[in-house]
Amino acid sequence: SAVISQKPSRDICQRGTSLTIQCQVDSQVTMMFWYRQQPGQSLTLIATANQGSEATYESGFVIDKFPISRPNLTFSTLTVSNMSPEDSSIYLCSGSSGRLDTQYFGPGTRLTVL
Amino acid sequence: AQSVTQPDIHITVSEGASLELRCNYSYGATPYLFWYVQSPGQGLQLLLKYFSGDTLVQGIKGFEAEFKRSQSSFNLRKPSVHWSDAAEYFCAVGAPGAGGTSYGKLTFGQGTILTVHP
Numbered sequence: 730s731a732v733i734s735q736k737p738s739r740d741i742c743q744r745g746t747s748l749t750i751q752c753q754v755d756s757q758v759t760m761m762f763w764y765r766q767q768p769g770q771s772l773t774l775i776a777t778a779n780q781g782s783e784a785t786y787e788s789g790f791v792i793d794k795f796p797i798s799r800p801n802l803t804f805s806t807l808t809v810s811n812m813s814p815e816d817s818s819i820y821l822c823s824g825s826s827g828r829l830d831t832q833y834f835g836p837g838t839r840l841t842v843l
Numbered sequence: 844a845q846s847v848t849q850p851d852i853h854i855t856v857s858e859g860a861s862l863e864l865r866c867n868y869s870y871g872a873t874p875y876l877f878w879y880v881q882s883p884g885q886g887l888q889l890l891l892k893y894f895s896g897d898t899l900v901q902g903i904k905g906f907e908a909e910f911k912r913s914q915s916s917f918n919l920r921k922p923s924v925h926w927s928d929a930a931e932y933f934c935a936v937g938a939p940g941a942g943g944t945s946y947g948k949l950t951f952g953q954g955t956i957l958t959v960h961p
Contacts, residue, residue, distance in 0.1 A: 733886075762948060762949075770953075771933065771951045771952060771953045771954050772887075772933070772949075772951045773951075774948050774949070774950075777948060787948075821886060821887070823887075823949075831877070831889055831892055832877075832937075832949055833889070834879075834886045834887040834888075835886055836885060836886035837885075837886050
């Protein structure tokens, strides 16, 4: 299994600012994902973080709002840009390796936008 | 497109009672199915998974789930619930990644909140 850490664990931000969330995996993973969990809701996939290339975004999510980087197989960042209170959520990253493998999740970053 | 339905938003049981959490999925091929648990303020922990083979899957913490293709269901069960099982439970369905060589994205159900009375 993979152990995934995220930084920061929580933050309170002002509207109009941006926050970058870091995700670190303790071993190489083939795929990394970013999810959003809005208050009282389930998880929604934002994008697949691709190593060395642009992320693949799901419907309703765009690169200008959620730029993602993945410079190597163990690290990825998600930026929440020009934040509004509607961006207040928990953001989770996950990783999986190889065929028929399980996705393991980080502890999440709890973001509050005032 | 794949989808997951967890019909029960909130379930309350007494400690020591049996538990069954329902999950129905929609997917056009053989699904990969998962149950995750999320305790307050925590990330998601994998309880068990089904990829193929035996339709009764054993997981951690005494949980099991049964895949029933005819009913498109993957219900989670535990014979005797402990107070520490109180949490939110998510069922998820996955699909193979591009080219079938790696695991793909997950679609989650809405979650079921479990409350355990002493």
